[in-house]
Amino acid sequence: MDKKEKEIPRAYVDTAEYMALLERIKKVEEKVEFFQAEVAQQVGKKIGRDIGILYGLVFALILVVIYLLLKSPWG
Numbered sequence: 001m002d003k004k005e006k007e008i009p010r011a012y013v014d015t016a017e018y019m020a021l022l023e024r025i026k027k028v029e030e031k032v033e034f035f036q037a038e039v040a041q042q043v044g045k046k047i048g049r050d051i052g053i054l055y056g057l058v059f060a061l062i063l064v065v066i067y068l069l070l071k072s073p074w075g
Contacts (some may be wrong), residue, residue, distance in 0.1 A: 013021075
């Protein structure tokens with residue numbers, strides 16, 4: 001292998017072009033982060049709703065048990 005085969009290829013880009021590219025990448029990253037945040041928020045709402053339903057069912061079950069215990073003739 002001679003020296004030319006070992007060299008890493010390089011590309012030279014104008015500074016203004018490079019900065020414009022970085023700005024476009026930054027905008028895309030912001031959009032991706034926003035989308036991920038929206039998805040996470042929706043998942044959180046679904047989990048919160050499910051937990052709320054479970055708490056409601058448990059609370060209702062406890063009330064029914066207390067009512068049945070107080071209503072029973074041996075209690």
